Amino acid sequence: MTDQLWAILAVVLVVLVAGGAALTSGLRRRRPPSLPEERAESGVLTEEPQDTATLERPPATDAPAPEAPAVTTERPAPVAGRMVRLRERLSRSGTIGRSILSVLSRETLTEEDWEEIEETLLLADVGIGPTTELMDRLRTRVQVLGSKDTATVRDILREELVQLVDPTMDRSLHTAKGVGDDGEPHPATVLVVGVNGTGKTTTVGKLARVLVAEDLDVVLGAADTFRAAAADQLQTWGERVGVRTVRSDREGADPAAVAFDAVRAGRESGADVVVVDTAGRLQNKADLMGELGKIKRVISRQAPVSEVLLVLDATTGQNGLRQAQVFADVVDVTGIVLTKLDGTAKGGIVIAVQRELGVPVKLVGLGEGADDLAPFVPEEFVDALLS
Structure with missing residues (x-):
């Protein structure tokens, strides 16, 4: 009886020992990975996980941020000579000069011819007063001259138109401090x-x-x-x-x-x-x-x-x-600025507005370009009309 008891106890002991070993093995398999500190304590050297976002960011530097590009300013074209440079555009207003010159150059001038000249001046907005004045002078000078030479007649017409535009007026801009x-x-x-x-x-x-x-x-x-x-x-x-x-x-x-x-x-x-x-x-x-x-x-x-x-x-x-x-x-x-002078045949408005107000035309707009505003020069204006 005693022998059988000891045998039963031995079997139970073997079963308990085997079950404990299996339980311990399972717990080890389910245990979470060791934290870095635990791994270090255990003597196992491991690398700490790296932050991928940190790897993607460029290294910090002390270099200054790039400056915004400077605004590039333009240098306007010189003012001197603009009327000459834009003469071709201004000559679009030259119907008045060409029409009168063609009539004055005819072999004989009839009353109908003089009426044609007068009509041309009025249509060009020279005005009644200046037109009458110019007609009287032209009649007298052409009759006295007795010549129909084109160059000579042109010079007479130029002199009379310049006088009407009045080069004696002060056309400077008062910009002194x-x-x-x-x-x-x-x-x-x-x-x-x-x-x-x-x-x-x-x-x-x-x-x-x-x-x-x-x-x-x-x-x-x-x-x-x-x-x-x-x-x-x-x-x-x-x-x-x-x-x-x-x-x-x-x-x-x-x-x-x-x-x-x-x-x-x-x-x-x-x-x-x-x-x-x-x-x-x-x-x-x-x-x-x-x-x-x-x-x-x-x-x-x-x-x-x-x-x-x-x-x-x-x-x-x-x-x-x-x-x-x-x-x-x-x-x-104190001054007139005439715009759109390049696109009109009414160049005589320069004469009319000055006569009406007693105020000089100081600047003229000759086109749509940024530098197509020019100081008014009477002689160059008349030359453009007659070109």
């Missing part, structure tokens, strides 16, 4: 006015290029606050030649306040010239014309207005004269 009552220098201030559609804002941009070409420091004032596009357009013109534009971020802001700020900015920066663009307005709108007078008065608190330039479309003819007269009454126009 002045000194205020406080003894401080102030920039010359140019106020640009005109009706809608004459190319006024574009003219202001081109005028800035003319002044920059003369090595003058310019500030532009975007006082056309009724159209945000006008301020944007003017600022673009300024940026192209490195000129600052003072504007309001609020559409419909007081244009006089913007003009005042522009002149003040010009004083503070030591600029030579401040050019103020204004909104186009019809000459028969009394409130808008009154606002123009207010702009001029407000500007004068900072600096006297050196020039008031009226922009006229050369293609409008006699209607442009009526516009000019109203503007002259409100803001004392």
Whole structure:
């Protein structure tokens, strides 16, 4: 009995020992991988997992961030000689000269021929007064001459047209800096006015290029606050030649306040010239014309207005004269800028507008190019008409 008991106990012991070994083996298989610290403690050298995102990032450096590319400004074309360079374009206005010259060169001049000359002058918007004056002179000189030589007749016609355009008028832009009552220098201030559609804002941009070409420091004032596009357009013109534009971020802001700020900015920066663009307005709108007078008065608190330039479309003819007269009454126009002179046969408007206002044409627009604004030279203008 004792032997059997011991045998049973031995079998049970063997079973327990085998089960414990199996259980231990299973636990080892299910145990999670050792953490890096545990592996190190166990004496097994392992590499710590690397962050793949860290590997993909470029190494940090102390090098400065790349600078934004500098804005490249343009250098406007020289002002001298523009009328000569653009003579071919201006000669498109030359119907007046060619027509008169062809009639005067005929073997005999009848009364119908003289009427044809007179009609040509009137159609070219020379005006009744200047036309009558020119006709009288031509009749007398051609009859006295008694010759129909083309070159001689052309010289006579040229002399008479130059006299009508009047080369004695002061056509310089008054851009000299002045000194205020406080003894401080102030920039010359140019106020640009005109009706809608004459190319006024574009003219202001081109005028800035003319002044920059003369090595003058310019500030532009975007006082056309009724159209945000006008301020944007003017600022673009300024940026192209490195000129600052003072504007309001609020559409419909007081244009006089913007003009005042522009002149003040010009004083503070030591600029030579401040050019103020204004909104186009019809000459028969009394409130808008009154606002123009207010702009001029407000500007004068900072600096006297050196020039008031009226922009006229050369293609409008006699209607442009009526516009000019109203503007002259409100803001004392000192000079005329004729735009679109290259695309019209009405070159006589130069003579008519000067006679009507007693104000010189100072600048002419001869095309759509950025540098197609030229100081007006009477002799070169007449030569282009007769070319």
